[in-house]
Amino acid sequence: MSRNLCMIRDVDQHVNETVTIGCWLHNSRSSGKIRFLQLRDGSGFIQGVVVKNEVDEQVWEDTGKLAQESSLYITGVVREDARSKGGYELTVTGVEIIQLTSDYPITPKEHGVDFLMDHRHLWIRSPRQRAILVIRAQIIRAVQQFFDERGFHLVDPPILTPSSAEGTTSLFHTKYFDEDAFLTQSGQLYMEAAAMALGRVYSFGPTFRAEKSKTRRHLIEFWMIEPEMAFFTHEENLEIQEQFVAYIVKSVLEHCRRELEVLGRDVSRLEGIEAPFPRITYDEAVKFLQENGHEIQWGEDFGAPHETAIAQQYHKPVFITHYPTDIKAFYMKPDPARPEVVLCADLIAPEGYGEIIGGSQRIDDPELLEQRFQQHELSKEAYQWYLDLRKYGSVPHSGFGLGLERTVAWICGLDHVRETIPFPRLLYRLYP
Numbered sequence: 001m002s003r004n005l006c007m008i009r010d011v012d013q014h015v016n017e018t019v020t021i022g023c024w025l026h027n028s029r030s031s032g033k034i035r036f037l038q039l040r041d042g043s044g045f046i047q048g049v050v051v052k053n054e055v056d057e058q059v060w061e062d063t064g065k066l067a068q069e070s071s072l073y074i075t076g077v078v079r080e081d082a083r084s085k086g087g088y089e090l091t092v093t094g095v096e097i098i099q100l101t102s103d104y105p106i107t108p109k110e111h112g113v114d115f116l117m118d119h120r121h122l123w124i125r126s127p128r129q130r131a132i133l134v135i136r137a138q139i140i141r142a143v144q145q146f147f148d149e150r151g152f153h154l155v156d157p158p159i160l161t162p163s164s165a166e167g168t169t170s171l172f173h174t175k176y177f178d179e180d181a182f183l184t185q186s187g188q189l190y191m192e193a194a195a196m197a198l199g200r201v202y203s204f205g206p207t208f209r210a211e212k213s214k215t216r217r218h219l220i221e222f223w224m225i226e227p228e229m230a231f232f233t234h235e236e237n238l239e240i241q242e243q244f245v246a247y248i249v250k251s252v253l254e255h256c257r258r259e260l261e262v263l264g265r266d267v268s269r270l271e272g273i274e275a276p277f278p279r280i281t282y283d284e285a286v287k288f289l290q291e292n293g294h295e296i297q298w299g300e301d302f303g304a305p306h307e308t309a310i311a312q313q314y315h316k317p318v319f320i321t322h323y324p325t326d327i328k329a330f331y332m333k334p335d336p337a338r339p340e341v342v343l344c345a346d347l348i349a350p351e352g353y354g355e356i357i358g359g360s361q362r363i364d365d366p367e368l369l370e371q372r373f374q375q376h377e378l379s380k381e382a383y384q385w386y387l388d389l390r391k392y393g394s395v396p397h398s399g400f401g402l403g404l405e406r407t408v409a410w411i412c413g414l415d416h417v418r419e420t421i422p423f424p425r426l427l428y429r430l431y432p
């Protein structure tokens with residue numbers, strides 16, 4: 001028999017009606033003749049109230065056996081209740097235990113990070129972790145909507161690749177039968193091919209970097225959104241990025257208020273995120289840093305403290321443009337007016353969350369691209385197909401990559417990217 005279950009998120013449509021919910025016990029407390037059950041079903045949380053004198057003896061007895069994470073079907077009448085968190089309560093009339101539990105490892109007390117990471121498969125049930133994953137899902141939804149509304153096509157680049165896209169130091173090596181292969185660091189080069197076929201494209205997929213850096217911002221496996229647009233210049237590339245990021249933030253504010261509240265996020269910091277975003281050149285950024293006591297010379301890359309110092313000057317994400325050609329990827333187009341810098345930008349999130357986007361206009365001249373292969377010691381054979389894109393109807397084109405986990409960390413206000421993905425792959429952590 002179908003139970004016709006109600007989801008907790010839908011109880012507002014059943015006020016004063018009897019519903020049955022499939023759920024887990026999150027927490028409970030009892031004061032003699034009345035018992036309060038904090039119930040969760042994934043869609044939300046609701047408090048069930050069991051009054052000893054108003055229920056069958058069996059119901060009182062069974063609800064007394066429940067421990068944290070016991071699973072059950074609960075039946076009751078939905079009541080509007082201004083004092084309770086979600087605005088509704090359940091006056092319990094019946095219970096059917098599915099499984100009783102004992103010794104659930106993640107008790108409501110404080111636990112260390114290592115313990116929680118070892119129990120990540122259970123940790124994701126907690127209200128905070130649930131809120132983060134719900135916001136992550138909403139961001140992905142917003143990404144798809146944004147590009148769908150603008151005539152982009154979703155294209156899936158390969159995961160197993162014969163060559164590198166973002167430098168050779170962080171490649172994940174594997175065997176491909178008798179050949180060597182690498183897990184993709186970025187789908188970009190393939191997305192450039194796709195843009196020449198479909199015009200405006202974006203990808204959304206996992207990327208891998210064998211980075212030996214143990215920081216709050218680095219994952220070994222992370223998800224990237226990589227749009228690529230034919231006939232887009234550097235300036236147009238920045239414009240779509242700021243619209244894109246503003247759209248994502250707005251969408252989360254619209255759909256995830258409750259989750260942001262669970263996280264204690266200061267939403268006023270998100271409400272002002274609207275296009276346009278400020279832009280400064282690399283030159284200006286170096287000057288600013290030097291004037292503010294940072295040891296940095298023109299030609300050096302920025303580290304996290306530099307990015308944070310720059311970002312603190314603004315309430316919105318800030319573009320740093322025109323980095324030195326020598327410290328950026330081989331495919332970036334030099335500024336025709338000043339070839340020692342490239343037509344690129346990193347987008348730095350506010351509040352110290354660091355770089356969330358890297359992007360650029362791409363080299364469209366086949367000879368220049370060949371020169372770059374030589375300078376970067378990349379084998380011409382391996383990139384022949386990529387060179388073809390510049391031989392057969394080369395056009396100006398641009399694209400960028402948004403790191404999903406860093407975006408989630410910023411929007412949720414999290415200290416570390418490890419909480420932004422269901423099962424983080426970190427340096428020295430492959431379990432669970």
Ligand code: 4AD
Pocket residue numbers: 165166185186187188209211217218219220222224226227355356357358359360399400401402403404405406417
């Ligand atoms: O700046 P990156 O390396 O750029 C690219 O990969 C380009 N091919 C993208 C493109 O133009 N299509 O990476 C892009 C973004 C960074 O800004 C950052 O948000 C994220 O990906 N990212 C990481 N996130 C988590 N852990 C890591 N190890 C990351 N490395 C990069």
Ligand code: MG
Pocket residue numbers: 346355357358
């Ligand atoms: Mg980058």
